[in-house]
Amino acid sequence: MSTPFIRNHQFNVIKKQAEFLQNTLRTVADRRVLETVRYRAAENIVEAFLYLSEEQKKMLEQISTFETAFEFQRYLNELEPYLEPYPPITPKQIQKLFPKNKKLKVPDLNSIDFRYVTYLSWVDIATNRLFIVYPFEDRFIGVEGRITPTNKKGYCLFCNREHELAHFSVRTPHTSPDNISAVGQYVCMDNQGCNRSITDPGSLEKFILSVSK
Structure with missing residues (x-):
């Protein structure tokens, strides 16, 4: 085997x-x-x-x-x-990563070929929210933010390839709940295409860690 x-x-x-x-x-x-x-x-x-x-x-x-x-x-x-697939994850595990989102719509995990996934993501069209789940060391990190299509092509932060872009804005609490800033980056609209293009997860990982502290 x-x-x-x-x-x-x-x-x-x-x-x-x-x-x-x-x-x-x-x-x-x-x-x-x-x-x-x-x-x-x-x-x-x-x-x-x-x-x-x-x-x-x-x-x-x-x-x-x-x-x-x-x-x-x-x-x-x-x-x-x-190919080493994305680590196994369940809908319940995903829901725990976003405790404030009581009506979280988890994607159909059975429809995903996890061999070709570096990061798991999906968009809730009703709320214009992008959700990302990234495996880091022995845990999963969940990040969510507002996604706004730009209707333009450019270079994605995650895969560094030219694709149709969207602006992804994540609110990040720092010293206290009252002190909140937003971090925005341009990323692929098509997460499947992004996963098929990414050759170095460094920028993705740096972004995930910077907004999840």
């Missing part, structure tokens, strides 16, 4: 490098350039992991040997059993 070791954002790195390498193979004829790009693609993938066994490293570095679109797709398909 395959032991999962690839998180969603790392798989996105692999897909990005596979796409870049395929495009280079189609457009560049210089063999020296191609060999350099092959080497860098494998190196960029390995660098996305803090730890890899020798077997895992060899498995990922196979990308540098492929020539055809079929080989790249087969490579990605064969890595899917090694």
Whole structure:
């Protein structure tokens, strides 16, 4: 049985490098350039992991040997059993993260493929509220705020890719309940697309921690 070791954002790195390498193979004829790009693609993938066994490293570095679109797709398909899904969570656990929201509408968790989730989020259209649940160390952090569509494309704070954006504003109590400020950022309207694009959870995690203290 395959032991999962690839998180969603790392798989996105692999897909990005596979796409870049395929495009280079189609457009560049210089063999020296191609060999350099092959080497860098494998190196960029390995660098996305803090730890890899020798077997895992060899498995990922196979990308540098492929020539055809079929080989790249087969490579990605064969890595899917090694995807480490988002930690298990129940509707009750989610509700406990938002104790002030008595009428919280939790998404249908059974409809979500958690292999491709770095952060869980959904929008309550009736209240224009965005809810985010992020696994941090051995716990979950819940963040909610007002979401306002901008009807413009730009770079999302979380995935750093150009998508349709919304302004996400979170009220954050600091020293006392009477001293409240708001932190706003531009994020993807489409959380599924964002999860499929994010290659480094650093900015997302920094934001989550900054508004949850």
